Amino acid sequence: MKTVGSISSIRELFLKARSAGFNVAELMNNYLRSEPLFNFIGLEFVEVGDGFVRAVFPYKREILRRGGMVHGGVVMTVIDTVLGTAVMTVNDGIDQYTAELKVHFLEPLINGPFTVEGRVIRAGRHLAVAEAHVYDTNKKLCAVGIGTWFMVKNSGQKGNNH
Numbered sequence: 001m002k003t004v005g006s007i008s009s010i011r012e013l014f015l016k017a018r019s020a021g022f023n024v025a026e027l028m029n030n031y032l033r034s035e036p037l038f039n040f041i042g043l044e045f046v047e048v049g050d051g052f053v054r055a056v057f058p059y060k061r062e063i064l065r066r067g068g069m070v071h072g073g074v075v076m077t078v079i080d081t082v083l084g085t086a087v088m089t090v091n092d093g094i095d096q097y098t099a100e101l102k103v104h105f106l107e108p109l110i111n112g113p114f115t116v117e118g119r120v121i122r123a124g125r126h127l128a129v130a131e132a133h134v135y136d137t138n139k140k141l142c143a144v145g146i147g148t149w150f151m152v153k154n155s156g157q158k159g160n161n162h
Contacts, residue, residue, distance in 0.1 A: 051120035059112025070109035079145035082118035083130040093151040101147035111136040
């Protein structure tokens with residue numbers, strides 16, 4: 001990604017959009033609707049703040065596994081997307097990669113719609129750690145995820161495996 005005008009980082013893009021009066025959650029939803037995977041899942045951002053994202057996704061047959069619960073891969077995809085976006089809001093670099101993601105499945109996701117809240121725990125110079133909680137419609141905690149993102153500071157810098 002190249003610098004666009006006077007925007008030199010992902011974080012700055014979010015800040016300028018907010019200061020210009022844009023609804024950042026709706027801008028992100030426009031992106032999600034254009035991506036077949038996210039459109040298929042039905043993921044929708046509700047709130048995008050500094051180091052925080054809240055999103056929702058429905059309970060629907062297309063994302064279920066045997067037993068009528070949301071497939072774990074769908075839950076991990078949603079958590080990765082929500083946390084990655086939370087990291088973007090604090091990333092002073094030009095790109096980022098998920099370096100590690102771990103999910104604890106606590107309860108089957110069977111009572112939707114579901115809410116995912118993601119928050120950056122710490123953002124250092126090159127790494128950010130973020131945590132997500134996934135709740136069902138009854139506010140029961142169903143999954144917890146924690147991940148690490150590598151933040152690319154310039155176009156010449158690359159992660160080990162990317």
